Amino acid sequence: MTDLRALVRGALELERTDRGLLPRRLPAWARAQTDDPQLHLVEAQPAGVRLALRTTATRLELDVLPTKRVYAGAPARPDGTYDVLVDGDLVERLTAPGGNVLLVDMMTGANTFEPGDPTTLVIGLPAGEKDVEVWLPHDEQTEVVDLRADAPVAPLPGARLRWVHHGSSISHGSVATYPTETWPVVAARLAGLDLVNLGLGGSALLDPFVARTIRDTPADLISLKLGINVVNQDLLRRRALGPAVHGYLDTIRDGHPETPIRLVSPIFCGMHESVPGPTGVDMSGMADGRVAFVAEGDPAAVARGAVSLEVVREVLAEVVERRDDPHLTYVDGLALYGPADAERLPLPDNLHPDSATHRLIGERFAALGDW
Template sequence: MVEAQPSGVRIRFRTRATAVELDAVATRRVYAGLPARPDGVYDLLVDGRLAGQQSVPGGNTLTIDIATGTTDHQPGPVGTVSFTGLPDIDKDLEIWLPWDEITELVALRTDAPVASATDDGRRVWLHHGSSISHGSNAASPSTTWPALAAAHGGVELINLGLGGNALLDPFTARTLRDTPADLVSIKIGINLVNADLMRLRAFAPAVHGFLDTIRDGHPTTPLLVVSPIYCPIHEDTPGPASFDPEALPAGEVKFVATGDPAEHVAGKLTLRVIRDELARIVEQRAASDPHLYYLDGLDLYGEPDFAELPLPDRLHPDAATHRRIGERFAKLVFASDGAFAATRSA
């Protein structure tokens, strides 16, 4: 499901059109017994600046029963988003597709011819991460933290954030390996903890193998490993994570950690354990890989940030926090002395 949600995907072209229409079929999730989720948003950017936002009506409905794990898919009609009153000049337009809906494109209509967008020679940044990278609780597709960081850094984003599935899967590593890019980053940790997927013994070799595979296709590309941001429920408590049974009856989605803090001694993963291990692995590998870098996720969102901007569901940042993380990432990573400084492109 999350592979089919087009986080970071946009339609980009150059035109004098003053009116643009896009027909699409959305597939929206409905969780039985919980309040309806907001419809996905389509962002229109004109020469890089936000100029309009709409949601497509109609579409399919995927009803998910959390208690039983069953799903029900009901088909729906094609819908249209329409942007009018655009300036009658040559301009680059981008329509960012919703990060949280499966989207089938049907037709694009304009009132003037279209051509390929301007090739501005921007570097391509390939990023992989969890639901936070995917966009969870961001306000819109162009304001997820990776999209904001890319805008600040002046790079072209390919976002391989996979909600709930940043799990060191070999197929993901192969996809990163085979995707052309000037810059690569992986943000790893939270899903491994909240899925209770592996123990410390398996984690370190899995990280090495994941990085080895990426390096097969990007031997000298700047490669940044980012550890998890601050998340109190999993700092010292292993997974698995679960929906809070006390919040669900009130129609709220909140998460709790169900592991035992004492179990980390036996190798269960917590966020603190993962940060320490990732820092160790990168330091070890960097001795022979001068293009490998590490960023502590606490530098993007730490305990003081949580006090000011708490995670609404105890797991995912809100829109303001996405903006903060994106701005900090850009400041730390795209700076002249950062991992993705222009002078360090492969």
């Protein structure tokens, strides 16, 4: 039987379930420090996680068990996609119908779990030795049950620099259609990096257990894209934001004293540039499959210490300037996606970029060059 654990890249932990292996993007000790259902949902979605192997096989059979989310009163979500790459080139996109179902009532927060059965993905490959990657759906929890092949498979050698990235739902890949279209994957592929994506939808909140996770994770390069979720939840005042970011960086530096770190501020989001959080949901288009977000904060509250995106960028730039750290750099998120880009490529739901915009952000991040 194939050693699945040896083939999985991008997960920090592989949980053994009754059916298979569930990739986790936070370790168990970190998950135990919060009861936030949003974080527990998104860290179990395998953004950036893939099977990476070298083989002469011409046929793979991959058994997977997805968990589909169904929202009451809304159209069905599309099935998650498995992107198959051979020697770095995309050759196939597959879906796994069926599986478990999680029924979610967005009005009450209640959910119901209905168990289902695994699906077998059949992957045809060209003859000869090649490197194969199967990228799991970035926004659909997926258990890897089994892998069969008509020739031996071996783990792909890990010669690339390891890039650990943490961010919000934008880094997680929200609204991107396919797992290799999220901006961190685009950037990693262009730069030839081995990605560990800790983009956690709605959950880039300066949690100390995430900083300790990054501290303890081997990394050659680290990036932190912070701020939008702090605004979304109206979580911190300006007085607290700077010290919290300093403490976050101090913790990471305990394990990575000289690892290059990029501190990245939020991309352009018109509704929150000068208006603080919280962020609300416009449910009026839900029945038609349209969800949009709105800023519910008071612009006048910024003068009293509330945080908008403009404030976040000022604070993050100040943090980097004040730290005596030659291996820390500041990246202005507006250089990745700014007001002019928003005119040409507007955010479909007022908050998250689509696939074309993810590609733009990824290309620009990769083009920043040396860390």
